[in-house]
Amino acid sequence: MERVIISLNWTCGTLLLIMALAYPALDAKFFTGSKKLVVQQRVASIAQWEANHYQTREQYILFSAEEMPDAIRDELGLKLREDFVYDAFLADNGQLVIRAQASADAVRSGSLPPLTYILRQGAGDRSDQGSWETLSGKRPGLF
Numbered sequence: 001m002e003r004v005i006i007s008l009n010w011t012c013g014t015l016l017l018i019m020a021l022a023y024p025a026l027d028a029k030f031f032t033g034s035k036k037l038v039v040q041q042r043v044a045s046i047a048q049w050e051a052n053h054y055q056t057r058e059q060y061i062l063f064s065a066e067e068m069p070d071a072i073r074d075e076l077g078l079k080l081r082e083d084f085v086y087d088a089f090l091a092d093n094g095q096l097v098i099r100a101q102a103s104a105d106a107v108r109s110g111s112l113p114p115l116t117y118i119l120r121q122g123a124g125d126r127s128d129q130g131s132w133e134t135l136s137g138k139r140p141g142l143f
Contacts (some may be wrong), residue, residue: 004005007092015096032113032115035083035084035112036041036115036117036132039084039100040084040117041128042076042078042084042131043077043086043098043100043117043130044073044117044119044130046072046076046086046088046098047096047098047119047121049071049072049075050088050096050098050119050121054096060088060096061088062088062090063087063088064089065085065086065087065101068086068087072086076125078120081087081103081105082103082114083102083103083106084100084101084102084103084106084117085100085101085103086098086099087099087101089136091120094122095120095121095122096120096121096122097118097119097120098118098119098120098121099116099117099118099119100116100117101114101115101117102114102115102116110132112137113134114134115132115133115135116132116134116135116137117130117131117133118130118131118132118133
């Protein structure tokens with residue numbers, strides 16, 4: 001009986017160590033990777049919507065996460081409770097900044113790390129180059 005328990009201990013310990021070392025790759029590939037792709041597509045859709053609005057009215061629609069216009073929310077199919085919240089504002093240099101942040105509920109529940117996706121575009125430009133930033137400055141995993 002002692003040999004079985006020792007073998008199980010070694011097996012479980014080895015598997016847990018492998019999972020701990022592989023977690024950053026697994027996280028990027030499976031856990032948050034798919035959510036990041038959805039967010040990038042949604043932010044690109046918001047940027048397209050804003051660019052079209054700017055061409056017709058020569059102004060952007062600025063909004064906070066709590067006050068997102070229903071037209072954008074309906075076009076993206078967003079529900080009130082999402083993993084990410086979106087906002088749009090003007091930077092000091094006049095660029096439109098569209099930002100998606102992991103919601104407080106998602107961070108508290110542990111389903112997402114504190115992430116932010118930021119896309120910047122100039123007046124009427126169509127830009128689809130954004131960048132991901134971790135708010136904690138740390139990568140997930142042991143190292």
